[in-house]
Amino acid sequence: MPQNNAAKKITLEVVKTACSNCNLRELCMPLGLSRQEIERLDEMVSSRRRLRRGEHLYRAGEHFDAIYAIRSGFFKTDVLIEDGRDQVTGFQMTGELLGLDGISTEAHSCNAVALEDSEVCVIPFSHLEGLSREIRTLQHHFHKVMSREIVRDHGVMMLLGTMRAEERLAAFLLNLSQRFTARGYSPAEFYLRMTRDEIGSYLGLKLETVSRAFSRFQEEGLIAVQQKYVRILDTDGLKKLMSHQRG
Amino acid sequence: MPQNNAAKKITLEVVKTACSNCNLRELCMPLGLSRQEIERLDEMVSSRRRLRRGEHLYRAGEHFDAIYAIRSGFFKTDVLIEDGRDQVTGFQMTGELLGLDGISTEAHSCNAVALEDSEVCVIPFSHLEGLSREIRTLQHHFHKVMSREIVRDHGVMMLLGTMRAEERLAAFLLNLSQRFTARGYSPAEFYLRMTRDEIGSYLGLKLETVSRAFSRFQEEGLIAVQQKYVRILDTDGLKKLMSHQRG
DNA sequence: CGAGCAGGTTGACGTGGATCAAACGGCCTC
């Protein structure tokens, strides 16, 4: 660590990175911590890191030693295999964690790329483990976060394994909408940070298919699209479409 | 807990369930624990549970309070959604853990069904968390296990999102082979515990497609199949097939 | 301001796998 605890208390750097001052606390941290415990979290976050659009936060194969909490911005993670195929495995937004995949082998298993200018908190994993041995609620919270990731992935497997193109896109839009809502943004309108190609990769579809599905939704009055700007006009319609058995 | 620690030391039940006597230790537990620490693991496992083929270990929606280590047998997990669709999210064998998905909401998010007569160790989650606050290596091992699950799921997403039918089946067979090998069984021949339908569900294919792919592999001399009995004749052939760009 | 370009849309066509259907094989019960 570049600085000890005493120094921390006075540097501006620390004030900026302190969890105790962070308005995202309720998103990435457990509720019900004592004031004291929350202050201890400040020890955990070693620094922040800013990334410009297109920059990698980490790359597959790199040594793992920290997880990242997104303070602002938007990311994608993707996996690349030898034969050239790749797939986007997820999109992450403010308040979500990145890097959990690296714990298992101590090397990152995917790439994380900023889709817009972003800022993350760097949480050295050994700090997190140390502190979660002392703070029960933190430990439990972290386990829940990892477990949620597993459940989320099962949802994606479900989507990829059983849904048809339009169902997948509807599910995708509803999921984004819900996550934006949880962050205090409008549930009904947002900018997509990713390209049609990236959406397609995530949903197991080609970009043309994604584009056609967008057009179709528009024709049917479910949404209004203008390139990356999306307005959801009929949430229930999307839900119905999503859960409707094959056509 | 039905029995306290003192009682544990003498009952036969405990001798049978003790981690310290378990020959699966190296599969489900971290290496490098002291004798003392290993004995403490015995406190963690509260009991065993036997299941007959077809029985549920847990069901989606049930309250979560323990994870399970498979001592012997074979399981599948599946998710069911309202509209009637379902998907197998995984197959688990000896030495693997079940139930990690339940941590996030304290309710299981999928069903776990024994595909043959099986036995599991019941590990109450609060015991595991308690002990991992005290034993660093246990904590770290558990985090690795959860992370590995995430990485595995990303692999499945990759499979579902980018591979064609025969590539998926090849990947599936190679994965099984590798896991059997790790358990000391033959890498080249094994009994499938699941039906074609279950394989299809897991791979995002219909059973007819799975069946045809099996036949095709047989014609090409890659494998020999007789219903559930599979012999792999050409591992490299399967690997090549798996990683070959759209044939 | 115009050129160049990346991302997006739309159309025409091809195909891998789904669907529908029939028949088969092993296994269990009576």
Place this chain on the structure above:
DNA sequence: GAGGCCGTTTGATCCACGTCAACCTGCTCG
């Protein structure tokens, strides 16, 4: 040993999505 059932195989047909290709739109940069 006959009958029934479940899982599997195989064939014929269909269709959702991929592929290929043309064109369009908004941005960036000289």
